[in-house]
Amino acid sequence: MTARWAQALTEGTVFSAPGVWPLLAFLADGAAGPARAELSGALGVPAGQAAGAARELLSALASVSGLDAALGLWTHQELDLREEWRAGLPAGTHGRFGDDLVTARERLDAWAAERTGGLVERMPVRLTRRTRMVLASALALRTRWRQPFTELPLRPESGPWRDRALRGLHRRSVRPDRVGVTDTSGGFVTALTVPGDNGVDVHLVLGEERMTPGQVLAAGVGIVERGLPLTAGGALPHGHVGPGLHVEQQPAVTPEPRTLDVRTVAYEVRADHDLLALAGLFGLTTAMDTRVGHFPGMSALPLAVGEARQSAVAQFGALGFRAAAVTAIPMAAAGLPDFRYETTVVRVVFDRPFGFLAADRASRLVLAAGWVTDPAPYPAAGWGAGVAPTF
Numbered sequence: 092m093t094a095r096w097a098q099a100l101t102e103g104t105v106f107s108a109p110g111v112w113p114l115l116a117f118l119a120d121g122a123a124g125p126a127r128a129e130l131s132g133a134l135g136v137p138a139g140q141a142a143g144a145a146r147e148l149l150s151a152l153a154s155v156s157g158l159d160a161a162l163g164l165w166t167h168q169e170l171d172l173r174e175e176w177r178a179g180l181p182a183g184t185h186g187r188f189g190d191d192l193v194t195a196r197e198r199l200d201a202w203a204a205e206r207t208g209g210l211v212e213r214m215p216v217r218l219t220r221r222t223r224m225v226l227a228s229a230l231a232l233r234t235r236w237r238q239p240f241t242e243l244p245l246r247p248e249s250g251p252w253r254d255r256a257l258r259g260l261h262r263r264s265v266r267p268d269r270v271g272v273t274d275t276s277g278g279f280v281t282a283l284t285v286p287g288d289n290g291v292d293v294h295l296v297l298g299e300e301r302m303t304p305g306q307v308l309a310a311g312v313g314i315v316e317r318g319l320p321l322t323a324g325g326a327l328p329h330g331h332v333g334p335g336l337h338v339e340q341q342p343a344v345t346p347e348p349r350t351l352d353v354r355t356v357a358y359e360v361r362a363d364h365d366l367l368a369l370a371g372l373f374g375l376t377t378a379m380d381t382r383v384g385h386f387p388g389m390s391a392l393p394l395a396v397g398e399a400r401q402s403a404v405a406q407f408g409a410l411g412f413r414a415a416a417v418t419a420i421p422m423a424a425a426g427l428p429d430f431r432y433e434t435t436v437v438r439v440v441f442d443r444p445f446g447f448l449a450a451d452r453a454s455r456l457v458l459a460a461g462w463v464t465d466p467a468p469y470p471a472a473g474w475g476a477g478v479a480p481t482f
Contacts, residue, residue, distance in 0.1 A: 133374030234287025
């Protein structure tokens with residue numbers, strides 16, 4: 092799902108497919124007809140097995156060091172859930188709300204902020220008089236680098252960031268195989284692994300300038316999953332060997348092994364996603380039709396998907412990386428009039444837009460991914476407000 096979602100994105104962004112997948116799985120478990128078939132197709136598993144697969148995924152996420160994952164379900168006081176569907180959810184996830192939408196909104200926002208350590212402060216969906224249920228997930232990821240970076244200015248000589256004074260990050264190590272290059276159908280892609288201290292790695296991926304963000308990130312997924320062969324830095328010949336990647340001889344006063352010199356930028360990326368704008372990708376095309384109900388396995392009350400949104404953030408600094416995502420799907424009463432409401436040395440340089448993927452090292456599951464187009468500036472004096480934190 093990460094690779095397919097990435098293909099639909101074109102701008103600087105961050106997103107988390109594991110934040111969406113379990114919600115769709117629980118919806119599929121209670122759906123019927125075309126909505127059930129579409130959700131099953133998007134998930135890649137039969138609808139009858141979806142709830143079990145979602146519980147397994149949530150359990151696996153809970154076992155990842157440095158990752159906090161939570162599921163929440165809130166239902167209107169007048170909605171009765173079918174016990175067999177509710178019993179398939181993790182224990183302790185169910186709460187209720189009434190007609191006081193201001194109070195309900197405050198509770199949902201507080202849940203989002205608490206579960207993400209304040210990185211996402213609000214639930215990304217609205218509550219209306221027709222809302223009867225909200226199903227949500229929250230992910231918060233944090234890791235510290237085994238080897239920190241040194242902060243220094245970086246001023247690219249070409250590309251979209253030309254002549255900008257950026258908050259650069261530099262480090263040198265004797266692990267040239269942390270970087271490598273692969274040849275894809277869309278072009279060559281350079282990939283750098285930045286290991287965290289808790290089993291989470293962040294992979295920076297840079298493609299040829301003509302490649303789209305989707306092509307580069309899809310290649311990144313293939314690299315993380317080890318489906319694409321990577322020629323590691325220790326085996327590369329001298330010269331320009333990949334996007335942003337050079338192997339060169341330099342004078343030294345003592346014999347040294349081949350080393351890795353990394354220059355990149357600090358960044359903070361925030362994004363809000365309307366999942367219904369890509370309804371086909373997520374199997375929600377039929378489910379969003381509010382004229383009829385699609386989830387008889389959840390409740391006797393006809394229900395349809397009212398919204399589906401995700402708010403996500405990622406921060407990359409000298410000492411570590413953190414990311415968070417809150418995904419929510421409100422369910423509206425279907426078949427009712429549509430009321431209107433008010434809403435409010437081996438050397439690699441990442442000096443132009445590039446992708447990133449944060450993944451669990453053991454399972455190679457991509458937990459968050461994104462595309463950097465606007466890195467943090469290098470402050471003229473001191474570390475003023477508006478720059479990405481260094482942890």
